[in-house]
Amino acid sequence: MPPTSLTGQHILSSDQFDRPTLEQLFALADLLRPVARGEQVTRVLEGAVMGSLFFEASTRTRLSCDAAFMRLGGSVSHSTGVAITSISKGESLADTSRVVSGYCDIVVMRHPDEQAVHEFAAATHIPVVNGGNGAGEHPTQALLDLYALSREFARLGKTIDGARIALVGDLKHGRTVHSLVRLLSLFRELTIVCVSPPELTMPAGLLELAAGRGHRVEQTDAPREGLAGADLIYATRLQTERFAGTVAPYSDDFRIDAALLAATALPDAVVMHPLPRDSRPGANDLSTDLNRDPRLAIFRQTDAGIPVRMALFASVLGVGEQIPASLRPATWYRPEYIGPDDAPFYRGHGG
Structure with a gap:
């Protein structure tokens, strides 16, 4: 799997992508679909920690980013809502960013203020992924x-x-x-x-x-x-x-x-x-x-969110090339991948 140009980058806007990078990400996502479905296992991010900072409500983005990182073998450290962070005590985003940078290898952040994720990214040396910034981008x-x-x-x-x-x-x-x-x-x-x-x-x-x-x-x-x-x-x-x-x-x-x-x-x-x-x-x-x-x-x-975010995290942390050789079968029970309302063609083709 050839490397993308994303290693070490913040992912703040869709403007960062070109078609060759999209094609590489999607090829990697195809490879990771069995991992996303729990049919295969990879540990290429074992030991890595993702900071999950959500200052605004989320179900799909927060849980799928967490699941994607953990499917790659990494761990996730959470903070959800302003009230339970030191920002409620007057700490600046820049100070919070600098502190979190010492705990994690990458951060996914959602915030209702469009500029907050950019301010946060400017204050850190680790990659920051925009999980939604107000009415700006996702x-x-x-x-x-x-x-x-x-x-x-x-x-x-x-x-x-x-x-x-x-x-x-x-x-x-x-x-x-x-x-x-x-x-x-x-x-x-x-x-x-x-x-x-x-x-x-x-x-x-x-x-x-x-x-x-x-x-x-x-x-x-x-x-x-x-x-x-x-x-x-x-x-x-x-x-x-x-x-x-x-x-x-x-x-x-x-x-x-x-x-x-x-x-x-x-x-x-x-x-x-x-x-x-x-x-x-x-x-x-x-x-x-x-x-x-x-x-x-x-x-x-929504199912596509896991393999795509896995591909993105692997690319940003520079381990995409390691994935093909790292894959092994999962050993736990998994039911057939289809829901009660899914169309017949979906059977066995999730994600």
């Missing part, structure tokens, strides 16, 4: 989204190049779509359709980035129009935690459900969502009536 989520999409399209005989991509929902505050647009712009001849209420449109700089790299960019506040003919429908929830006051809910038009897909979507469309989806009445997010629709890829998407 680069590891974008990596797993793109990896999952590439696998879905390969199964369907499609490629990302030339695809029609519909991004739906709160595109102003949705950090996952901000990072995803940056990565998608590395591909060729896309049509990127931004579907959102007028007050929640994609930041202009990201639209200009995509257009400047030769992609066709469209904007609409009409989901029925925006979803028509899309190869990928990527939904996001209303980011209520990013608003200072009361937030008006989406209109019913933004409920992506079986009826809307029947009226607009291609038979082989892929439906994704970074999760969590808001299932409360009136939220008008991605509907649970799609749970048995084989086009819904949200759990295949």
Whole structure:
């Protein structure tokens, strides 16, 4: 497995990646999928410690980063929430960063302030991975989204190049779509359709980035129009935690459900969502009536987080080349890798 250019780097933005690096990461993730599923074992990071600093709520990112690091043989040291850290006593982020640097080999950090992860990274000599910085970016989520999409399209005989991509929902505050647009712009001849209420449109700089790299960019506040003919429908929830006051809910038009897909979507469309989806009445997010629709890829998407983050950690800590020779069979019992709502083609093909 050839080395990437990521060894020793902070991972703060999707802007850091080019297509050759993505291809190397995804090839390494393919190799690590059996490890992610508990079928094989590697200990290439035995003795390494990851600091997991989450100053904002998380389920998938925190747990999957932890699991990915431990699947590589490393250990994880946690701190969750501001209240249980010395920041609540007035300590600066820079001081916290310097202290944690003496305990860990790498840090994954989430913070509601967009600049906090950059301030933290500037004060340390160890790699820092951005686990979500306010409404800014979420680069590891974008990596797993793109990896999952590439696998879905390969199964369907499609490629990302030339695809029609519909991004739906709160595109102003949705950090996952901000990072995803940056990565998608590395591909060729896309049509990127931004579907959102007028007050929640994609930041202009990201639209200009995509257009400047030769992609066709469209904007609409009409989901029925925006979803028509899309190869990928990527939904996001209303980011209520990013608003200072009361937030008006989406209109019913933004409920992506079986009826809307029947009226607009291609038979082989892929439906994704970074999760969590808001299932409360009136939220008008991605509907649970799609749970048995084989086009819904949200759990295949979340499963992709383990091998992709494993590949990223191995690359940043410079052990990617050691992985092929380190693999050995796991000895514990594992059930068949399929959930009760999974499509038949998913059987035995998790991640």
